[in-house]
Amino acid sequence: MNAKVSSPRTAATQRRASERKLDPDVVDDLVAAYRTLASLNVLDAFGHVSVRDPRNPNRYLMSRSIAPEAVTAADILVLDLDSQIVDRKDEGTLLYRERFIHGEIYKVRPDVNAVVHSHSPTVVPFTVTRAKLRPLLHNAGFLGYGAPLFEIRKYAGNATDLLVETPALGKALARSLGKNAAVVLMRGHGDSVVGPTLRDAVFRAYYTEVNARLQLQAITIGGPINFLTKQEAITSNEAMLRAAARPWALWRAKALAAR
């Protein structure tokens, strides 16, 4: 496939952006993020992505509650940081029950402008065992800031369905993420990944999964694993914030060509 296929802004994007007073590029970026993470198998039919509105830091954009692979511009909604609908036109729309993950993180992490929640398939085993997910690939240097575990049992008791479906649970998750981490592991469930831009959050969600696969393979080989040092992780993370433009150009073009 030639990923250079031009992807001019569609009429649907234009309309949605105009009606909701959004930047059409941000709408397209968000649609591309959903589809990309589905095609990279980080998201299956569950999971969601959001981006803070660059025009108003107290709002964020997210799809209505549908499978990521199917998201189009017409599905993009605006929520406030309490994860409530902003626009009257959207009242009655089915929302993701776990949207509080996003809103509560935006409240306490002004450095974060995008959030991905997924059931990342090789990350889940690291949420139910004692192994620590640690960076061994330079692309995953952001894991050097830690990947703390959110054990929902502590907050929701022993009969929870593991879903972060209340503001209180969203706040608890955001506290587990802490001030510096890019990833919080969710026991028996998946993870939530954050970044300074949507592009970076998508990049990190993908490389969290990749690093988990590599670490699992290294565990299979056995013996000590030569992880990145703390300083290597920090330097690699900085390099990747610059380098993420290359995969994003490819992923975005492919995702939007498919619509």
Added chain:
Amino acid sequence: MNAKVSSPRTAATQRRASERKLDPDVVDDLVAAYRTLASLNVLDAFGHVSVRDPRNPNRYLMSRSIAPEAVTAADILVLDLDSQIVDRKDEGTLLYRERFIHGEIYKVRPDVNAVVHSHSPTVVPFTVTRAKLRPLLHNAGFLGYGAPLFEIRKYAGNATDLLVETPALGKALARSLGKNAAVVLMRGHGDSVVGPTLRDAVFRAYYTEVNARLQLQAITIGGPINFLTKQEAITSNEAMLRAAARPWALWRAKALAAR
């Protein structure tokens, strides 16, 4: 791919439903179930899906004996609970030899309205080892009701071909499944998965496979595994009976767009 492609009822569906006195939506759902489980690699060229006829609980719908990926509306048949053809027009059609799995489960489990039998590729190893398949992902909470093992050697002797190809073996399998479980493991063969609706049975067949993969990875990492508690499993199962609409909308649309 845009999964929103409309999938209007085809003439073939209409004709089949009319001739066999079936609800055309149920025919389409069943076709979608076969194809979805093939595209998710739960079914390969073997395996089958059935749904109890909502118009008559003493009958069920199933394809004639072909590979799941190839099933169309014209292949859907009606069987009674002894797994015999109901309609004279279908006499002489080649039937799945293991259809008794379905009929015998419907007889003893009135709560069950759909059955999937597959060689789910990561489930098979759990049928020939002593590890117990247990829920560690919230989507697989239904595994909290157990995943008993059907050891066909006990019923068919030491020279069996492992196929459940008689009513007696179907009854024995249904007894192994028991009153509450959603999954019965079949030694050296695969599993059978049940649900209150077709959508749920498809969802559960997929997440049985996913959970098996995750558990295998957790075993590779080593150490104790933090499985769902019994109560978490029950609560998660209830949440997923509600949430299954989201993947099903995607899967059904993609499966029917392909015809």
Added chain:
Amino acid sequence: MNAKVSSPRTAATQRRASERKLDPDVVDDLVAAYRTLASLNVLDAFGHVSVRDPRNPNRYLMSRSIAPEAVTAADILVLDLDSQIVDRKDEGTLLYRERFIHGEIYKVRPDVNAVVHSHSPTVVPFTVTRAKLRPLLHNAGFLGYGAPLFEIRKYAGNATDLLVETPALGKALARSLGKNAAVVLMRGHGDSVVGPTLRDAVFRAYYTEVNARLQLQAITIGGPINFLTKQEAITSNEAMLRAAARPWALWRAKALAAR
């Protein structure tokens, strides 16, 4: 994909069959076998398939030396059991260097009418370790007749390129296969799989790979593995010789639709 797409015999098939005095159905079957095993990832860009000519048991059909995925009717050649070209028109055509695997097996195994040689990706590890590949899935009952190891070092010395590129090495391989086995493992290389029909050889090549994957997973889980008993394997093999029609119908239709 709807596998029911009709695949009428092409002009190319007709021409090739007529010029080489072959049954056009056999030509199409062989083309389908190459492509199917490539799409199932049993063959990569190497490996080959042959079928004994039903019109003359002292000849067999095979492609010229190209990658399996690219084989068409125009590539099919006829070889004698010394693996030499039969038809003058084919002189100068590049042949697979390892074609002696096929010819030498046909000489000593009159029950065999088709041979697949591949680098089956999960079988290779079983050729370089001490684990025995044994049937644990009923579809792979044929492994109950053993899967002996051909250690080419014994016949070609310590500096071999591991290729079975002489009649003598072909004979040694055929002896390793023996009178009853359906599969011979080739150290550091792959395997060769035989069957009474082409359909069965394709089926067995695929399920040899599947069983290897399942056995590797069962080893990862740990503890004793409940393999098929000898008698279960024999009975299952007989059942599968009947059941192989179902996957073959799907695979053949898809492979020929792609041309």
Added chain:
Amino acid sequence: MNAKVSSPRTAATQRRASERKLDPDVVDDLVAAYRTLASLNVLDAFGHVSVRDPRNPNRYLMSRSIAPEAVTAADILVLDLDSQIVDRKDEGTLLYRERFIHGEIYKVRPDVNAVVHSHSPTVVPFTVTRAKLRPLLHNAGFLGYGAPLFEIRKYAGNATDLLVETPALGKALARSLGKNAAVVLMRGHGDSVVGPTLRDAVFRAYYTEVNARLQLQAITIGGPINFLTKQEAITSNEAMLRAAARPWALWRAKALAAR
């Protein structure tokens, strides 16, 4: 897919080759190499391939800095062995930061005419553990010349981003590769693979990944692994330098058909 689809030289190839005084076949080969290694999952959105200019051994061809899957003839640039742009027309073009891997290897290895740098997904675990990557499949005989580890920490200190982004680091990597090896492992990063022709470098990059997978599986099975002897590896490598034409014909045709 029928890989025989003709892939006549495009106008874009013709134009690029003419403007940069390149052999158009070499341009097409290089485009095919990028896309092939992306479709084989050796390259993801990172990594790069180069080929020494057959018309001038002091220059090499490489794409501008984009994702491998998206490379077309119009992206191909000429660099000198200091990895600087040769043609004024290309000034200001974004170059791969790690291009020094290529230039510095060409300087010290006159036998090398093509280089692949990738994050080959199953190779990375062998760069952070103590297991040695060794040939067990005959296609990977070239690994018999060793697969030394480049530990960038020795040259770039403890706070490196692991990127080979200076001439000095390129020289250090080339020294680690040494006089004979075809592969150098890069800790926490991937590998660089070389060959006498572009076709061979692509072949080796793919089979380095394949052999890593097979070795990981053999480690999972446990016990001693029957690796190729040194002499088998050498002889197999020689056989594969001849045999690489077969996969290359398939890969090149598919890659160029996609443009």
